[in-house]
Amino acid sequence: MGNVKFLEIRDVERIQAATRMTAKQSERVVIKRYDVTQFNDYDYGKTMRELMLCRALNHHHIVRYVTSFWEEDADHKPIFFYVVRERMDFSLDKYYAHISKQDGSPKERLRDHRLLSALLVQILKALLYLEEQDITHREIQPRAVGVNQNGFLIKLIDFGCVKKVDNALNRIDPSRDYIYQAPELLAGEQHDRKVDIWSTAATAVEMLGVKLFYPAGWTPQSIKQDVLKRIYHVCAPAMMEQYPQRRSEPTARTRLPSELPQKAT
Template sequence: MAQPTQGNTIHNVPAPPCATLVALYHPTIQIPIFRAYKPLIFGKSTFQPFHIDETQSLEDKHFSLLVCLDEIERLTFRIRDLSKQGTFVNGLHASNTKEVRYGGFITFGTTPLKGSPALVLQLRKQSPAPQICNEFRIGKIIGEGGFSVVKLAHRHCTDTKFAVKVIRRCNLPGFSDDPTQREIDIIRAVKHPNIVSIIDIFQDICRHYVVMELAPLGSAEDLLKERMHVDQSLVRETARNICPALQCLHRMNYVHRDIKPANLLLFSLDPPLIKLSDFGLARKLAGGPLFQSIVGTRSYMAPELISYQQYDARVDIWSLGRTLFSLLFGIDENLNKLPLLPCDLAKQVLMGMLEKDPEVRWSLEEVLQSQWLEEEEEEEEENEEEEE
């Protein structure tokens, strides 16, 4: 099998039904329920093919059923009566939305016990997207976010390890601006050796499955938890790796808006290879400053973003400066410690990146051309000459 490359076609995988409506006294009535983004409407026409007399009293639009995921990603089923005759869930009138669980009874009529035989919800266990399972063996969780989990995956044919980001698709009816698709589009458009690559993409009606490069050493945040702070030489290399990635992003008019240690992935420490990840909050500049929405991780947000001012790509420079500071001093340390930095060259760069006024703030080019970053390059060249 050929190795997938960045930019593959998204695999739309038909999802199995997540439940079935079964008529208690008429087993021929079995209606599969699929996940949808808007309520499913049930009425007389739904049951006409079964030729059951008891269903003739149903109205054209008798009740709606919404299938969604709750805050812990558990499937829930919500019934709402749309009729004059009445819809009951376990004997309770569903005039307002009622949750019905697997095995719950839905009856119709003017009283809970009057009308057609009850319909019973039964669950058919939802399986993951079958096509991804044909190509990858999905393993343990290696990371978690608000709307996603990252799992370890092995390709069947080579046993190569990858990371699979499993992202819940939006529950809101009529939601068209899919943030996951936007993230995928950005990573595909902005190709750089220090930006994490997408290997393949799968999706079904409930979730996206984004197969990405696996960072064997985790994130810079993981490194901080292990060491409390990072050597200045590695912090310098972090700036050397991430600044060009951000330059590439900004040249294409994208703003990341969530630069922080957790989004810097470590692929190697010798030589250092660090990549920028998680473009879920990234946006494209449309010829001017971005809107005033506050997004990101608060302790890494630029001052103009927090204060509801219009902002542009320079917020990423402040966030990267704050990230480099966290690597040097520790993740929870206050910026007041910056003057204590013993290296004047490092202090100069970080103070330039953390300038409150974006008009005065250092550019990425200034950071890359700073004496702090050039200093170690000169030392490395001298060491190589000595070894020769």
């Protein structure tokens, strides 16, 4: 949604005045502002879905919802909608950019495998909680994950694409960050919660300084197909000869040929 703005507010008193409520003492929050004058039905439904879910979620690895409110014009018509939530130090994409600044130079920073493990464990704990609530996130990616430096605390921060699961065969419009999406989302096909596991892996591996499924060449018109080709090249190169005619492409629901376990010796 192009009309979403993020306003970082450090002064709790300003939040109390804006929301007419009492926040926790010294709590850091973020306001997510939506320009509702530009909303269509899809935008409105997506925003309300995010709001309802955020109100209901309560987990250590999911940011806490604080409140929400409207801003009206002189004719008392809504013009902005604000959602106030817990603030993290930074998003995972900014953390990745910071630790990879000197990659390829003599000052390159080695990655700590314990942080990679901690990242995976914390995201998966959040996903387990969402599964217990019959919720699929569908947009796990670095900018949807928050990081606090103290203790390397990880939390999911963005729920703009989540949906309550009525069955395992739902469909959506894929988000714009295609390189983190499972093949079935890219293809607009049936999917289940395993797409979140795929996206978590694609997000975590980026800590090593590589966007694994980023295509070498792409155009806006063919980006989804280009990412799919890259996925097949990395995960199942033998299938490239049949692409795109063959319809039995690997998905997050099936074990890829390159992932078959080796026999024990």
